[in-house]
Amino acid sequence: GAGVSQSPSNKVTEKGKDVELRCDPISGHTALYWYRQRLGQGLEFLIYFQGNSAPDKSGLPSDRFSAERTGESVSTLTIQRTQQEDSAVYLCASSPWTGTNTEAFFGQGTRLTVV
C-alpha cells in the first residue's frame, strides 16, 4: 500500500496495562509525527521524528508515553500503565519534508479505549 499504515485499528485494554501502537510511514518519508485526538477535540501533538535528528518529544504528556523509530521506517508509540484519560484516536503522519513539499499524510489511526 502506498499510504501510512497504522495497527491495530482498534485496541481495547484494561487500565494499568501497557499498549504498543505501530505506524508504517510512506516509503522515503523522512518526517514522522504522532498526534492524539480525543473525542470531539483537536489534534494534540505528541512526538516528531526527522531523519537522524533527535526526536522532538515536547508533546508527550507524561513519562508513561514513549516512542521509537527505526531509521526512516516503522515507529512504535508505547503507553505504559494506561489510564482512562489515554482513551483517544492516535494518529500517525509522515511527510517527505523536501524543501517545498511538507505535506503530511495521515494514517487512519488507532482507536484506543481504556476500560
Add this chain to the structure above:
Amino acid sequence: RKEVEQDPGPFNVPEGATVAFNCTYSNSASQSFFWYRQDCRKEPKLLMSVYSSGNEDGRFTAQLNRASQYISLLIRDSKLSDSATYLCVVIVSGYSTLTFGKGTMLLVSP
C-alpha cells in the same frame, strides 16, 4: 494565548452559499501554512497550502496576512460534500512540528 486559534463553529450554511473561516497564529516566525480537512471519524487530509500571494483551487481560496498573523479560507458555491471540519496548520521556522488549530466545523444543508 494558543499558538493557532480557530472559531470552532459550527458554521451552518445552505448549499450555494459562500463561507469564510479565519485562523490566527501567535508566532510571528511561522513560515508555512496549510488548510486540512477532516471528515467525521476520519483522518485529516491536506486541502491546500497557503502561499504569501494567496492561492485559489477551484471553489477554494486561501489567503495569508502576515501583518495581522492570520490566514483565511473562502469556499464559494458550497456543496453538501463540503461539510467537514477545517483545520488550520502552521509550521514555525526553525521547528518542524505541524501545529494544528482545533478546527472549524462546517455544515452545509440542502
